[in-house]
Amino acid sequence: MERESMEFDVLVVGAGPSGLSSAIRLKQLNPELNVCVVEKGAEVGAHILSGAVFEPRALDELLPEWKSQGAPLTTEVTGDDIYLLNADSSRKLSNAIVPKTMHNHGNYITSIGNLCRWLAEQAEGLGVEIYPGFAAAELIVDQGVVKGVITGDMGVDADGNEKEGYMPGMELRAKYTLLxxxxxxxxGKQAIAQFNLDKDADPQHYGIGFKEIWKVPAEQHQPGKVVHTAGWPLDGEGSGGGYLYHAENQEIWVGLIIDLNYSNPHLSPFEEFQRYKTHPVIAQYLSGGERTSYGARAxxxxxxxxxxxxxxxxxxxLGCDAGTLNFAKIKGTHTAMKSGMIAAEVVAxxxxxDHQGGDDLSQYAxxxxxxxxxxxxxxxxxxGxxxxxxxxxxxxxxxxxDQNWFGGKLPFTLHDTTADYDGMQLAANAKPIDYPKPDGKLSFDRLSSVYLSNIFHEESQPCHLKLADTEIPVKVNxxxxxEPAQRYCPAGVYEVVNESGEDKLVINSQNCIHCKTCDIKDPSQNITWVVPEGGSGPNYPNM
Incomplete structure (x- = not known):
């Protein structure tokens, strides 16, 4: 079957904050432009997971009347608490000694997934075409210029054979493609490699962020309250921090971010998050509540x-495809939106x-x-x-x-030139970590957690977690x-089993929640995450 082809002025890959902001801005600047957004999730917002405390600066510029237009920003931050945690104690820090970037006056506790759903409505109202359930699988590159994407084939079994109802992916061609x-x-990873975009940059750095939504008793709920923590449970074995946000409707959003530069292969980010919730500072708000959602994202x-x-x-x-998150604020939505708006202004x-399009976008820099x-x-x-x-x-x-005294203007720049995967200790030289069993009240196992992410993958489709060398997981890792993949994966995708006296890595790709941690953290850099069938993966509500 031949591929169908469609042509657009601008193709946007991904209906997240940056992509939707770029689409909206393009149509604001030139309503005649033919703008298309493709989204691999089953619906807009399905794969969006963020804390999130949202800074509205970019939204104020993009859609100044957002309040009257019904944007889902209703819970303004009422106060910040920051704690330094030890295993059995805590110390609340005075706001006077906290970097001012951590203060959240004027910001909102909101679901970025729901914000994206609302932004999609605004985009469609301007004439943007949005197609959820279509995974962009390949770049179309013609004579060194990106000309669009090919979406993934639908109806292919695990062995690569065409099933009944097979549909080849479509060619979506455009004068310009925004990733x-x-x-x-x-x-984005392919484009960075193909065009050597990172040759002058430090290695990129990552964290894995967990989030759960809890419904709690009214007496434990303080709408607008923001809690951030540092220290335990990551003392000595890793770095990162926790958060707990009091949203609307007696919901609390709790999570832990763990930097992926940790060196102990015994560390399990998932289990660190589960025990984090048992600390008295966190447990006081969650005890007696019900966990309703779970997810994780790099x-x-x-x-x-x-x-x-x-x-x-x-x-x-655009956005996190490039790495525009402001780590000092632990915020990336407003920066992602602004990057999309800048791109739209340049492309328009x-x-x-030049109505023919082309390859010159140097004005963006x-x-x-x-x-x-x-x-x-x-x-x-x-x-960072x-x-x-x-x-x-x-x-x-x-x-x-740096932030409070010098406003980030110190006359030097620190660098971290070690990639996150590079530096894993040998297991024999690392300290074992004994994690407590989940209590079923505050802490839980992986499988019951993954169930809450509303995961779906067509049962028989090619595995989207590709091993460059199938022998490396056992012989090296x-x-x-x-084999730390058994621990750094937050969804139980990877497990080592013994069959007939031989160890073997099993990949349960149907459990994958698309966090990309394996692609980042594998010490042998042997795993490549590619898109599965469109519409696969989690379907996060209100995340």
Missing amino acids: SEGCRGHL ITKGGLNALPKQHFPGGIL KVLTD EAFNSSWLYQELHNARNF PAMHKFGSLMGGAFNYL LAKYQ
């Missing part, structure tokens, strides 16, 4: 130092000057560098490297001085590191 797939985007957090060149022949990397101008987004990332450039180099306590002290 807004989120962290560790499948096509976070691109290298900041300005790790930012690749964002434009390439025929397209631009280029299309006005100039526009980006003159924006408040660049200035914000520049002021936060030392935050300081935490990695000096640890949570001393790094936090450095960042307090198991022998040296006790």
Whole structure:
């Protein structure tokens, strides 16, 4: 069967904050442009997971009347609590000694998934075509210029054979293609490699972020309250921090972010998160409540130092596909939106000057560098490297001085040039970690957690977790590191089984919640995450 083909002025891959913002801005600037957004999730917002405390700066610029238009921003932050946790104690920090970037006055506790659903409505109202359930599988590259994408085939079995109802993917061609797939985007990763976009950047850095939604008794709920924590349970074995947000409708959103540069192969991010909830500071709000949702997602957090060149022949990397999150604020939605808006303004101008399209998008770099987004990332450039180099306590002290005293304008830049996967200790040399069994009240097992992510994959389809060498998981990763994929995966996708006296790695790809952690953290860099059939994966409500 021949592939069908459609042509657009601009193709946006991914209906996240950056992609939808770019689509809206394009139609605001030129209603005649033919703009299409493809989204691999079953619906807009299905794959969106974020804390989230939202800063409305970019939204104020994009849609100034958002309040009267019904944007889902109703819970304004009423106060910040920041704790330093030990295993059995805590210390509440004065706001005076906290980096000012952590203060949330004027921000909102909101579901970014629901915000994206609302942004999609605004985009469609302007004439943007949005197609959920279509996974962009390949870039179309013609004479060194990206000309669009090919969507994944539908109806292929696990062995690659065509099933009944087989449909080949479509060619979606465009004058310009904007990649807004989120962290560790499948096509973004290809574009960075093919066009050598990261040759002048530090290695990108990542975290894995967990989130659960809890329905709690009214007396434990304080709408608008924000709690952030540092320290336990990550003392000595990793870095990161926790959060607990009091949203609307007696809901509490709780999570833990763990930097993926940790070196102990015995560490299990999932189990660290489960025991995090048992600390008295957190448990006081969750006890007696009911967990209703679970999810996890990798976070691109290298900041300005790790930012690749964002434009390439025929397209631009947007938002977390490039790495525009401001780690000092632990916020990436407003920055992603702004990157999409800048891209839209550049592309709209280029299309006005040259209706045929083309490969020259160098204006984007100039526009980006003159924006408040660049200035914000520049002021936060030392935050992550300081935490990695000096640890949570001393790094936090450095960042307090950098942000509060010098406004991020110290006359030097710290760098972290070690990739997150590089530095894993041998299992024999690392400290074993004894995790408690889940109690079924505050802490839970992986499988019951994955169930709450509303996961769906067509039972018989090609595995979307590709091994470059099928022998490495046992001969290298198991022998040296006790195969850490069994622990860093938050969904129980990877397990080592013994069959007839031989160890074997089993990949339960149907459990995958598309977090991309395996693609990032595998110490042998042997795993590549590619898109499964469109519509597969989690379907997060209100995340």
